[in-house]
Amino acid sequence: MSKQLTNTQQKILDFIIDKKAEGKVPTLAEIAERFGYRNRSTVRQHLQAIEKKGFIKRNPKISRGIDLLTEDKLFIPRPVLGEVAAGNPLTIYPDAIDTVDLPTIARMPKDSFLLKVKGDSLKDAYIFTGDVVIVNPNPEPRNGQIVVAVLDDAAVVKRFFKKRNRIELHSENPEYEPIVIEKDYSGFKIVGVVVGVYRNMETRVG
Amino acid sequence: MSKQLTNTQQKILDFIIDKKAEGKVPTLAEIAERFGYRNRSTVRQHLQAIEKKGFIKRNPKISRGIDLLTEDKLFIPRPVLGEVAAGNPLTIYPDAIDTVDLPTIARMPKDSFLLKVKGDSLKDAYIFTGDVVIVNPNPEPRNGQIVVAVLDDAAVVKRFFKKRNRIELHSENPEYEPIVIEKDYSGFKIVGVVVGVYRNMETRVG
DNA sequence: CAAACCACCATACATCTGTATGGTAAATTA
DNA sequence: TAATTTACCATACAGATGTATGGTGGTTTG
Numbered sequence: 001m002s003k004q005l006t007n008t009q010q011k012i013l014d015f016i017i018d019k020k021a022e023g024k025v026p027t028l029a030e031i032a033e034r035f036g037y038r039n040r041s042t043v044r045q046h047l048q049a050i051e052k053k054g055f056i057k058r059n060p061k062i063s064r065g066i067d068l069l070t071e072d073k074l075f076i077p078r079p080v081l082g083e084v085a086a087g088n089p090l091t092i093y094p095d096a097i098d099t100v101d102l103p104t105i106a107r108m109p110k111d112s113f114l115l116k117v118k119g120d121s122l123k124d125a126y127i128f129t130g131d132v133v134i135v136n137p138n139p140e141p142r143n144g145q146i147v148v149a150v151l152d153d154a155a156v157v158k159r160f161f162k163k164r165n166r167i168e169l170h171s172e173n174p175e176y177e178p179i180v181i182e183k184d185y186s187g188f189k190i191v192g193v194v195v196g197v198y199r200n201m202e203t204r205v206g
Numbered sequence: 207m208s209k210q211l212t213n214t215q216q217k218i219l220d221f222i223i224d225k226k227a228e229g230k231v232p233t234l235a236e237i238a239e240r241f242g243y244r245n246r247s248t249v250r251q252h253l254q255a256i257e258k259k260g261f262i263k264r265n266p267k268i269s270r271g272i273d274l275l276t277e278d279k280l281f282i283p284r285p286v287l288g289e290v291a292a293g294n295p296l297t298i299y300p301d302a303i304d305t306v307d308l309p310t311i312a313r314m315p316k317d318s319f320l321l322k323v324k325g326d327s328l329k330d331a332y333i334f335t336g337d338v339v340i341v342n343p344n345p346e347p348r349n350g351q352i353v354v355a356v357l358d359d360a361a362v363v364k365r366f367f368k369k370r371n372r373i374e375l376h377s378e379n380p381e382y383e384p385i386v387i388e389k390d391y392s393g394f395k396i397v398g399v400v401v402g403v404y405r406n407m408e409t410r411v412g
Numbered sequence: 413c414a415a416a417c418c419a420c421c422a423t424a425c426a427t428c429t430g431t432a433t434g435g436t437a438a439a440t441t442a
Numbered sequence: 443t444a445a446t447t448t449a450c451c452a453t454a455c456a457g458a459t460g461t462a463t464g465g466t467g468g469t470t471t472g
């Protein structure tokens with residue numbers, strides 16, 4: 001059985017996981033710099049310990065050759081910037097304290113952010129309470145994309161269509177009439193494009 | 207405006223994207239080896255062209271310092287191994303031809319695979335047609351996890367509970383009675399644990 | 413046709429990267 | 443108390459890595 005990591009080892013592993021989440025793998029030197037070590041050997045010895053305990057797998061002789069093995073770390077906490085509940089104002093957490101466990105698989109697209117869905121008002125788009133929408137800030141959404149927008153201080157999550165002189169926001173549910181925004185209406189602002197919806201099944205224990 | 211990539215440049219970029227999706231970044235040498243070049247300079251010149259056209263950003267002097275910029279490539283195709291439609295047999299595609307566009311953000315956890323959901327028979331778990339479930343093969347699911355299992359050749363996606371002498375599969379919908387499997391029943395096999403559900407909002411154009 | 417681009421090659425080189433080895437000091441454990 | 447583990451240091455080195463420079467041959471394009 002793999003033993004427990006020491007405090008220092010855990011911090012180093014967390015750093016590697018964070019880097020991996022950015023699509024990067026740190027070198028020994030980069031890890032050493034991060035923790036103020038003057039020497040790569042120190043890092044190397046820590047990595048050897050971490051590997052011995054079964055949390056990573058290193059490719060010898062290959063630079064940045066660190067693979068994560070740890071099943072326990074399948075999830076990394078990601079900051080959630082706020083909440084959307086269609087109709088209500090868009091809540092942005094002042095300090096982004098709340099986090100959601102995204103799979104380690106989930107490397108956020110650059111500059112995109114997460115919003116937690118509250119309430120079932122988006123259920124006609126098959127989005128439910130507790131779901132996390134991945135939002136890519138984009139000043140120019142393409143037609144047909146689902147966007148998060150603010151309309152007169154109320155948050156909406158709708159499908160975006162740009163017509164000649166106006167913008168239309170369609171609901172997934174055809175029974176609802178589209179919202180029509182005339183061009184240059186100042187109370188309207190696109191927050192971003194909903195890239196996807198992720199629902200974590202492991203932590204939602206029934 | 208960034209120009210079009212040439213055929214060769216596109217292939218190299220695709221290779222980098224694939225590697226990034228594995229949580230790795232290739233070196234010039236690795237790219238050269240992949241394409242049969244005898245020289246890293248060839249790769250370097252291609253990368254310079256790709257960077258000039260605005261698809262990547264390179265960190266000079268830093269090994270494996272390639273960042274993807276391309277918004278068009280926010281998604282990478284991932285093989286889908288099969289389909290789940292609760293009640294029906296688990297369909298595994300013989301050649302895994304079908305693919306789903308996962309966000310570039312999505313680095314699959316090791317050994318996990320994707321199953322496409324077909325039919326609305328899982329809607330009591332808020333999973334719908336077109337959704338992709340991320341399955342982590344795991345011989346020992348923990349209580350309360352949602353699992354994909356095969357029971358008498360039919361696929362089920364249920365919440366898993368292990369009792370003393372039996373296994374219970376609960377539906378999200380409390381109206382449905384749990385399925386009870388006595389220990390050592392041979393017609394039952396766990397396929398894996400559902401780690402999460404991802405729904406791509408961009409490609410599903412209404 | 414000349415100029416530009418494309419797709420490759422070879423050689424040379426400074427720096428980065430991981431490794432090897434040996435040492436110090438403190439805390440923990442047997 | 444002795445042995446082990448943890449956490450750091452320094453120096454040295456081979457090979458990996460990105461870069462610089464210059465060359466060949468083919469294809470587009472003005």
